Amino acid sequence: MTDTIILAVETSCDETAVAVVKNGTEVLAEVVASQISTHQKFGGVVPEVASRKHLELINISIEEALEQANLTFSEITHFAVTYGPGLVGALLVGVATAKAMAFAAQKPLIGVHHIEGHVYANFLTHNDIEFPVVCLIVSGGHTTLVEITDYGKYQFLGQTRDDAAGEAFDKVARALGLGYPGGPKIEECAREGSNTAIKLPRSWLEDGSYDFSFSGLKSAVLNYLNKQEMKKEAININDVAASFQEAVIEVLSEKTLRAAKEAQVKTILLAGGVAANKALREDLSDRCSKLGIRLVYPPIKYCTDNAAMIGCAAHYKALRGEFAELNLNAVPNLKFGVS
Amino acid sequence: MIILSIDSATPVAGVAIVDNNKILAENFLNTGNTHSEKLLPLIKQTLEGVKLELKSIDGIAVSIGPGSFTGLRIGLATAKALSQVAGIKLVAIPTLDALAQNLAGIAQLICPILNARKGEVYTALYQSNSVELIRQSEYTALSPSALCDELRDLGKPVTFLGDGVFEYKEIIASLLGSQAHWASLHQLLPRAASLAVLGLKELEQGKGENIFTLKPFYLRKSEAEIKWEAGRCQR
Ligand SMILES: [Zn+2]
Numbered sequence: 001m002t003d004t005i006i007l008a009v010e011t012s013c014d015e016t017a018v019a020v021v022k023n024g025t026e027v028l029a030e031v032v033a034s035q036i037s038t039h040q041k042f043g044g045v046v047p048e049v050a051s052r053k054h055l056e057l058i059n060i061s062i063e064e065a066l067e068q069a070n071l072t073f074s075e076i077t078h079f080a081v082t083y084g085p086g087l088v089g090a091l092l093v094g095v096a097t098a099k100a101m102a103f104a105a106q107k108p109l110i111g112v113h114h115i116e117g118h119v120y121a122n123f124l125t126h127n128d129i130e131f132p133v134v135c136l137i138v139s140g141g142h143t144t145l146v147e148i149t150d151y152g153k154y155q156f157l158g159q160t161r162d163d164a165a166g167e168a169f170d171k172v173a174r175a176l177g178l179g180y181p182g183g184p185k186i187e188e189c190a191r192e193g194s195n196t197a198i199k200l201p202r203s204w205l206e207d208g209s210y211d212f213s214f215s216g217l218k219s220a221v222l223n224y225l226n227k228q229e230m231k232k233e234a235i236n237i238n239d240v241a242a243s244f245q246e247a248v249i250e251v252l253s254e255k256t257l258r259a260a261k262e263a264q265v266k267t268i269l270l271a272g273g274v275a276a277n278k279a280l281r282e283d284l285s286d287r288c289s290k291l292g293i294r295l296v297y298p299p300i301k302y303c304t305d306n307a308a309m310i311g312c313a314a315h316y317k318a319l320r321g322e323f324a325e326l327n328l329n330a331v332p333n334l335k336f337g338v339s
Numbered sequence: 340m341i342i343l344s345i346d347s348a349t350p351v352a353g354v355a356i357v358d359n360n361k362i363l364a365e366n367f368l369n370t371g372n373t374h375s376e377k378l379l380p381l382i383k384q385t386l387e388g389v390k391l392e393l394k395s396i397d398g399i400a401v402s403i404g405p406g407s408f409t410g411l412r413i414g415l416a417t418a419k420a421l422s423q424v425a426g427i428k429l430v431a432i433p434t435l436d437a438l439a440q441n442l443a444g445i446a447q448l449i450c451p452i453l454n455a456r457k458g459e460v461y462t463a464l465y466q467s468n469s470v471e472l473i474r475q476s477e478y479t480a481l482s483p484s485a486l487c488d489e490l491r492d493l494g495k496p497v498t499f500l501g502d503g504v505f506e507y508k509e510i511i512a513s514l515l516g517s518q519a520h521w522a523s524l525h526q527l528l529p530r531a532a533s534l535a536v537l538g539l540k541e542l543e544q545g546k547g548e549n550i551f552t553l554k555p556f557y558l559r560k561s562e563a564e565i566k567w568e569a570g571r572c573q574r
Contacts, residue, residue: 042563042567046561046563048408048561048563049563051409051412052408052412052554052557052561055412055415055416055554055555058416059420059550059551060551062423089408089409089412092375092412092413092416093416095375096412096420097419097420098420099379099417099420100379100416100417100418100419100421100424101420101423101424103382103383103393103421104393104420104421104425105424326383327376327380328376329375330375
């Protein structure tokens, strides 16, 4: 197979991202136009506002990416795009743009699952990962545990039944008045607090289940804050943040390790925006080293939403000949690993 | 000069190819809001139908709004990307102008009304002269009864068209009586050929949009912005 030079577009949430990736590992260009400042005044991502912003940013981001890579459209071998899951209006901008580019340039189109993209952030930056692996994908939109036996071959293990881990971070951050996005702010406060100061529940669900649930934990934090307020007692934000973060991490780490042991894999991958959380990385890393399991995670910039990971996932789809048609649609609740 | 026109502002998906005074092809799909799946295949099919490649097109005209927010974005994202990759000029035509163009030449006032939800229509008023349509009012969103109040004061016959007719014909007829007229079924909804006619004029005048700054003409702010601004005023 000759080289792949893939122009990838990712617009599933609040980042307008474009990258050019060569052969799945070489990032020739990457542009991420963040909308965080636009959404900050609303206290979270507003779908209609995000969709409008994507359309304003997408073409200039593509132009910048080509300039960075010093390439023209004719040198691009494939066009790739995230087609789900995500905000439908936001996804549609990327999908319509990528389809039209592929058609105009007469090159194949590749549709990529957003979570699969997060998984491939690991392959983008590590070329020595040996299958099988267990991968924990945690972000504002997803908390998913899968076993991966080969490129594109997934064994779905579990996912959240209510809030995603990152969503719980955002909601607790809002309740603490820390603002949006909540993840990094909780992490910062947690560093100054005690993670045993406040007793919070851990939701393990049924025996053997690899599903997650964070809404009970979130409610417990909100109840605690209400109670303290009623009693007119002071709230130590750092302690709340640390105790909450610890409760999330303990469940994530435990279940991931159990899955790895049961599947007898020697490698665990961490992916998604919450994989940028240092406390989670450290906790998993400690537990893994005790068991002789290798822990792999991407650098922080490839944990959050980006297009390079989409370009990497698309490379392996190109190798397998998995192309999309020009009627490709955005699928907001696209399933992953469930066949 | 050959133009490709693209319209997905309403539940209709339309694509036409016009070569100066000749409509080479026109495709019209009124099958609901599945533009994401249908628009690009329709463009491909229209080009193939006349054995033209994208690179032989001199300009693209896109229906810029007002209309369905999502529909407008699919149309504009598609048009911008085609323009960017193939290096083709892009012109943006107001959706109501293109719709009114369906009736260009008639003596009466022309009033396109597009379903804008929330009990309102997107509308503007047009009058034909011997060469072109002249818009008589601002683009606006208002209730059919408020529109009828304004039109009644003019005291002239008005012909309505657009998908708002399906929803509001009875109300308008009851308020305006014999002052109200209706476009025939084949002229009632947006036609890509009408869009192309207006687009060609723009191209001939040397006009073209900057695709890096071009946005849909939404007319309305998003709900979140409206609420946020309302909240700010109260404080
Ligand atoms: Zn993500």
